[in-house]
Amino acid sequence: MDENLEFLGEVFDFRIVLVQRSKTNWKRGKVTTLNNLKPGQSARIIDVDLEGVELQRLMDMGFIENTIVKMIRNAPLLDPLDIEVRGYKAAIRRSEAQHIEVEMI
Amino acid sequence: MKQQTDFYTVGLAGQPNVGKSTIFNMLTGSRQHIANFPGVTVEKKEGRYGLNGKRFQVVDLPGTYSLTSYSLEERVSRDFILREKPDIILTTVDASNLERNLYLVFQVMEMERPSGLVLNMMDVARNRGIRIDPDKLEKELGIPVVETIGNKGRGSQELKQMIDDVVEGRSDLNRTRRIDYGEMLEPILETLEAEIGAVTNGRYDVPARWAAIKLLEKDEEIQKRFAKLDSSKDSGILSYVDKTIENFRRTHKKSPAKIIASKRYQAAADVIEASVNKEQEVSRTLTDKIDSLVLHRVAGPLILLGVLFSFYELTMNLGTRLADWFFPFLSRLKEPVDMLFGASPDLLRDNLLHSMVSQGVVTGVLSILYYVPIFLVLFALIAILEDSGYMTRVAFIMDRVLRGFGLHGQSTLPLILGGVIVGGCAVPGVMATRAMKDEKARLITILIMPLMNCLAKIPFYILIVGMFFAANQGLILFSISIFTFITALLVAKAFSRYLVKGESAPFVMELPAYHLPTVGGVLRRTIERTWLFIKKVITIILAVMVLVWFFVLFPGIGFEREAVYDTMMNTEIRNMVQTAGQGNRFSAYFENDSLVRLMEFSDRFKRSRSRNAGDKEALASLKKDFEAENRDFFLIVNGGKDTEGAKYGDAKKAANALKVFQKKLKKLKRERKKELIDSSYAAMVGKSLEPVTLWAGFNWKINVAVISTFAAKESLVGTLGMIYSVDNEEGNNLGKTMKSMESGWTVWHAISILILVALFPPCLATLIMIKTESNSYKWAIFAATYPIVLGFILAAIVFQFGIHLF
């Protein structure tokens, strides 16, 4: 591919993402991270902002783009979280949930 | 692997907790054996069964969510599939949780071995209103599907039939579904596949498409393999893959790994869409209801405390009671050994070989076997907690507390088994860390295990506390457990900060549905684990007990001193003859050989009498037997009376004389033994350490006791008894003797030694476990040394403060 074109594509892509994000902020659900959900709230995963093992582990457990998750409860000491994902329940620490970007539904 | 054409290998894969082991047992029955996968500590269960004249070897693989190279279990599973090339690989799935399970199924299918799907937990799925059409599922996946209810044994015949069909190539469905990774990835995969074929050139036998996918996922193990195959070229396949991934990320703003996982879930969703029908949405399952209580903010921790407390009570009370009840039967194992060697012709000294076998070997084995009933109870309770699903809830509740110290929610159970509260055992504790996925937290949990209060420390605590703090025993014991717990947490924190490398793995843990554990399942696991423990430990204990026996009894006291003891004994014999009186015909038995026999007869008589104490009839018939064996001996040992009640004056006199002699002989033996120990190798070491250990107030006797405990801490009180020359048979007055012989001891001596023992190095059995579980000698040696250094320094500080300030 032509280098200039690639560069343009990159910028363009970036814009679109920005526009989409701000749009969703307005019209669709609020964008936040998984750790901010309250018990009973559901959300759709937009992105998991991690790499390597950590990303792989989360993906293997079903935390991946476009998945619907539901916050069930906090642990008695508020951490970890009990999250329903793909029909089962997973315990996940707040520190990891922070890296999961979601859109409220 | 195939020796004959009719011998087939069946691999059992699946995600954790889907019932693989249950299916494994269903197939193989009791014909199974457990080993480790070569070179690693992951358990490998193998079993076999026959059908239609063919033999099938089944291998239970570890439960994994995926097949990456990030965890040992996953590597073991996929290496098995790649290298052993099973004739069929069965993936067991939880029918009530199909979506996430299929994610693994696709990965297994990509490894291109003949496959089958075991649709387990059909009962659970049905209860939740999930209707699965197995025929459609079969078509969608392109592999045969069998429905099972593992814990009820349902579906066994069908499954065996399916396996047979697949290995025979009779199943017409052997065209498996291939995931379409989409137009973004497929062209790249195609190019890579061709490239891989060229690079490996038959030297690395893997499915090319699978390898291509793994390379795009940046799988480290596959990268390493290709780096080896392709070392010559700088612009080789790996750099090509790197560049491709870079480009891909730039154009699509995503890593290929994310797309790959995404597509797998997409495929899973498609398959479910086509073959599963969720009739009625069950809004709140039983598991949900239980969880809202068990994980409740207030009730949850209370229930947890209750469960842990009853867990404890059951192991410690029931287990200990069983052990105490069982032990007398075990100790009789000693008798045949003693019988084999017969009575020592030397009244003063035991036969050397006899003493080694009896005091070294047999005592060592018995000291371990004593714990077996406790382990049975312990392992049964763990199995119940695990199978029911409560264990993960424990981790869920405790994680926040333990994480701060570099541990993990899953450390709770191992630490409790190790004896947080007082009374546990480090061996099952270390073993229980197996369930932990976070390698860093797991290693730290293993390393602090020695600081827990294992059962063997308890008799010693009670001894010292009884000597110095008799008034508030409970309080002191409680303080000890608090002290060790706090120390362990601080040590864990320090280790995680400065010593143990590596990032903690993310904590994502399934909270599985609750199951009612089955009796068979619990029993099976209990026995398996207990047996594994016994096998591992006993050989080691044997060797060490023999070593300790040697160090405590050698090099001996020399001929001169031995001669002195002989003279003293002969004097006592002469005294005995005199006491019996002139012309007493029974005195004839006080001569050399017959005295030995008489003493043996007397010991045997006393033993049998005390064993049958309380049972009059048994006692009477027992006396008859002894009388029949040797009437004269019997008259003496029975205090001058025969079984009819007739009295014999001379025999009575002889009896009294013998009693005095026996007491004197015992004293002589004890003095000799004390001298023996005083001049033993162990004492030499103990004495040479004294200059240092006196800082903490320990004299050489304590040092010797401490050294001897490396074999097994149970021996601590016993060794002290030996050193302080107290015979255990004469009741438990070791405390009194020690106090009278160590009149200079203060409370600070007591506290100091309590600290040392509380933070004592693990016994050998534990060290072996640490070695196998951490897979490193380095950590085992570290675990053996740091507690004693730490314990000694703390003890010395407290001691010096204590004696100088108060």
Ligand SMILES: Nc1nc2c(ncn2[C@@H]2O[C@H](COP(=O)(O)OP(=O)(O)OP(=O)(O)O)[C@@H](O)[C@H]2O)c(=O)[nH]1
């Ligand atoms: N209701 C129900 N329970 C089952 C079924 N199959 C197995 N179980 C139970 O599920 C639990 C887990 O079974 P295991 O066989 O230990 O599972 P596993 O896959 O070997 O687990 P890991 O080895 O830990 O990965 C046990 O309590 C079994 O009794 C089934 O078909 N229905």
Ligand SMILES: [Mg+2]
């Ligand atoms: Mg299993």
